[in-house]
Amino acid sequence: MENLLAHFNDLSADQRKALIVLLKRRGIDVSQLPITGVKRDAPLPLSYGQQRLWFLAQLEPDSSAYHIADAVWLNGTVDASALQRSVDKLVARHESLRTTFRNVGGKALQIVHAQLPVAVAWLDCREMVGDEVAVKTKLEAIERQPFDLENGPLLRVSVLKVAADRHVLSIALHHIVADEWSLNIVITEFAEIYRAYCDAREPTLPGLAIGYADFAVWQRHWLEVGEMERQLNYWTAKLAGEQTALELPFDKPRPAEPSDHGAKLEFPLPDAVSTSLRQHCRGQGATLFMGLLALFKMLLYRYSGQNAIRIGVPIANRNRRETEHLVGFFVNTQVLQTELHGGLSFRQVLERVKDTALGAQAHPDLPFDQLVEALSPERSLNRNPLFQVMYNHQYQQAETTAALSLLNIAPFARDSYTTQFELILDTVETGKHGINTLWTYASDLFGHPTIERMAQHFCRLAEATLAAPETALRDLPLLEPLEWHGSSAAEARFCEWIALSEAIRTQAQ
Numbered sequence: 001m002e003n004l005l006a007h008f009n010d011l012s013a014d015q016r017k018a019l020i021v022l023l024k025r026r027g028i029d030v031s032q033l034p035i036t037g038v039k040r041d042a043p044l045p046l047s048y049g050q051q052r053l054w055f056l057a058q059l060e061p062d063s064s065a066y067h068i069a070d071a072v073w074l075n076g077t078v079d080a081s082a083l084q085r086s087v088d089k090l091v092a093r094h095e096s097l098r099t100t101f102r103n104v105g106g107k108a109l110q111i112v113h114a115q116l117p118v119a120v121a122w123l124d125c126r127e128m129v130g131d132e133v134a135v136k137t138k139l140e141a142i143e144r145q146p147f148d149l150e151n152g153p154l155l156r157v158s159v160l161k162v163a164a165d166r167h168v169l170s171i172a173l174h175h176i177v178a179d180e181w182s183l184n185i186v187i188t189e190f191a192e193i194y195r196a197y198c199d200a201r202e203p204t205l206p207g208l209a210i211g212y213a214d215f216a217v218w219q220r221h222w223l224e225v226g227e228m229e230r231q232l233n234y235w236t237a238k239l240a241g242e243q244t245a246l247e248l249p250f251d252k253p254r255p256a257e258p259s260d261h262g263a264k265l266e267f268p269l270p271d272a273v274s275t276s277l278r279q280h281c282r283g284q285g286a287t288l289f290m291g292l293l294a295l296f297k298m299l300l301y302r303y304s305g306q307n308a309i310r311i312g313v314p315i316a317n318r319n320r321r322e323t324e325h326l327v328g329f330f331v332n333t334q335v336l337q338t339e340l341h342g343g344l345s346f347r348q349v350l351e352r353v354k355d356t357a358l359g360a361q362a363h364p365d366l367p368f369d370q371l372v373e374a375l376s377p378e379r380s381l382n383r384n385p386l387f388q389v390m391y392n393h394q395y396q397q398a399e400t401t402a403a404l405s406l407l408n409i410a411p412f413a414r415d416s417y418t419t420q421f422e423l424i425l426d427t428v429e430t431g432k433h434g435i436n437t438l439w440t441y442a443s444d445l446f447g448h449p450t451i452e453r454m455a456q457h458f459c460r461l462a463e464a465t466l467a468a469p470e471t472a473l474r475d476l477p478l479l480e481p482l483e484w485h486g487s488s489a490a491e492a493r494f495c496e497w498i499a500l501s502e503a504i505r506t507q508a509q
Contacts (some may be wrong), residue, residue, distance in 0.1 A: 002501055004406045020225040035210050035218045036458050037321050043109045046369030047216035048223075049329050053176040055103060057149055064144040065260035065420050068183055069172035071412035078159070081277040082197035084120050086364055089193050089203070090186060091118050094327040095211035096177040097312060100152040113152075121158040126468050129163050139170055139412070147174040168412055168480045177212075179331040181316050186327060191383065205325075212328035223365060227378050231366040236374050238359070239337060239386070246388050248422065258444045262419030265439040265448065267455035274435040276466040284347065286354045289393040290426045292338070292435070294346065294353040295465065296391055299458050299474055301340045310337045312387040312421070315364055322401070333368040334360045335386050342474030347475065375504035396482045422446075424482075425458075 023033075038044070046054060053066055091097045098116035103107055121142075130132040138160060147154050154177045160168040171186060178186070189205060196203035209479050281291040297309045317323075317330040336356050340349060377385045419440050426438040436459065457478040464476045 004029055016229075017396045019023075035208060035214050035320065037214050038217045038443065040112050042211070043104065044112065044213045045216055047212075047219050049327065049332065050101075050110070050176050050216065052367070052369040053110060053174075053329070054149070057176070062148070063147045063260065065416070065418055066175040067147070067172055068175055068178060068180060069142060069143040069170065069189060070183055071143075071170040072187070073170055073410040074109055074159070074167040074169050075410065076165050079194075079198050080114055080120075080122070082194055084171075085197050086190055086193040087118050087120055087155075088322060091155065092190060093113045093189075093205070093208065094186075095213060096182070096327045097151070097155045097173075098178055099212070100154070101176065105152075105368065110213060110216070111334060112211065115152050118153045118155050121156075123158060123160045125160045125162050125168075129166075135162060135168060139168060142170055143172045145172075149174065149176065178327055179316075179329050180278050181330070182327040185433050187323060192323060195489060198211075202404060208326060209322045211328060215323060215326070215328065215330070219365075223367075227365060228370065230392050231363040232370060232374055234363045235335075235366055235371050236361070239335060239375060243375060243386060244298065244306070246306060246310060248300070249303065249450075250445040251258070251450050252445055258442065260418040260420060261443045262417040262447065263350075263442050263451075264417050265441075265451050267437045267439065267452075267459070269435045269437060269459060271433050273459065273462050273466060274433050277435075277462065278433075279344075279464060280469060282348055283348070284354070286350055287357075287436075288429070290354050291350060292355050292393060293357070294350045294392055294460050295458065296351055296425055297338050297340065297353065298346070298465070299454070299461055299477075299478075300389065301342075301473065302457075302478060303454070303460070303474075305341055307341055308337055309340055310335055310369070310387045310389075312336075312384075312390040313360070314390065314392050315360075316362065319364070333365075333390075334364070335368075335371070336360055340473065344470050344474060346469045358382065384421060388422045390421045392424065392426045393429075394426065416491055425431065425453075439440075 003200075004421065007193055031260075033244055034451050057067065061303050092115075095112050096116070098113045100111050100113065101114070102111055123142075125138060128138070142156070142158050144173060145156070146377040146500070147156075154174040156170075156172040158172075162168065171183070173186070179295050189203075192205065193203040210215045264470065275293075277291050278288055281288055293311070293313070297311065300309050300311075301307075314331050317332045323330060336350070336353075338352050338356055340352075344352075374384050375386065379385065417440055419442055422442050422445055424440040426440070428438065436456060439451050460478055460480060461476055464471070
């Protein structure tokens with residue numbers, strides 16, 4: 001048996017399927033078997049997620065919508081040699097950072113190079129000292145530069161020198177080789193490697209049992225032996241029926257060809273609300289993620305008036321020890337739908353969200369593009385298929401913060417962002433009790449004041465819900481007292497009735 005597992009990737013599809021059936025009969029959890037390595041001298045397939053991004057990149061090769069980037073301030077003296085050696089070490093350590101992609105006979109393959117140098121770009125920006133807006137503009141231009149998927153590299157590292165003892169380090173990657181979890185790995189490991197080289201010692205890093213290409217092959221083999229069919233049946237049953245888009249009130253007309261321009265608003269929840277929500281979720285056997293998702297769906301129900309509330313939720317898809325410290329594109333997207341109506345209480349909504357989330361956790365591997373293909377929603381150039389709003393819950397990375405603070409590295413604040421969705425809510429657990437909300441929105445559609453009001457309404461809804469969790473959804477207040485006064489009858493006592501055709505004409509104008 002061990003010999004068969006060691007050569008699992010060398011078996012034919014039928015042989016792999018027969019082996020999986022045999023293992024399942026013996027009560028073995030096949031999904032937790034070790035991922036075995038594959039040879040690098042043969043063509044390597046893309047993972048399903050990479051395949052989707054490759055297709056999108058062929059449609060819009062100059063788009064920066066699938067770039068991920070971060071930047072930090074480097075305060076104090078910078079050792080240029082140690083910094084370049086740190087980047088070299090990262091590239092040598094993670095195969096994804098020296099991988100390119102090629103179309104061979106109409107099929108995309110990934111090429112893992114033995115070496116693929118990434119030269120740090122040093123930019124003299126001392127004329128921008130004191131002008132942080134100019135630095136941000138320069139940084140945004142660097143991070144938006146297109147990547148060449150065929151020739152690489154797909155990692156870009158730049159250092160902007162603003163003063164003798166003040167620099168900005170920018171790290172940008174194409175999403176096809178990394179995800180947000182990977183970006184955190186890159187920054188954390190960079191900090192450890194750079195500190196070690198500055199101290200004239202070798203860095204201490206966790207071992208890597210596999211490369212990303214091993215995972216890509218394993219994923220395809222695992223899904224082809226029946227798991228794809230099982231999970232697809234679950235999701236198509238859950239999301240069957242009309243694929244109705246969520247309609248939120250926009251400030252601007254929807255453009256025929258939307259850009260990826262976005263903006264972000266940060267809005268912390270009061271500690272009392274965070275504490276109360278944790279306690280309520282614990283009492284109902286739910287996680288904080290489920291509680292926050294339930295509140296967000298309640299808000300969207302009140303804003304849209306629609307009953308079937310669909311939200312895209314990214315999952316890290318790193319439930320295996322081999323992938324925990326690996327740079328690569330593992331993240332998958334699930335579509336969580338909850339049926340709501342105005343008579344439901346928060347307890348009832350949370351129970352529905354909990355059931356949906358638990359079912360999704362038991363079916364996490366179905367690639368999003370396979371679900372889209374199966375459901376065949378009406379395609380549009382100005383809307384995403386299946387969902388338009390995304391929710392993500394995350395924990396503040398304490399180890400990253402500690403590693404950076406030792407090097408006197410501070411986050412670089414941003415004003416400009418990119419987004420592929422109309423609205424994204426990120427909730428971040430900070431410390432023992434705090435919860436921060438980050439609202440990323442398509443600036444083609446929303447104005448900042450509208451999102452600010454939405455964040456305030458989310459907070460108000462949470463406060464009212466937790467104060468009276470059995471209150472019907474339709475009866476929960478959204479408006480603050482000042483907003484309520486601003487919309488009182490005293491300012492709107494007269495009502496002039498006009499013909500429907502005239503109202504449509506006025507609205508169109």
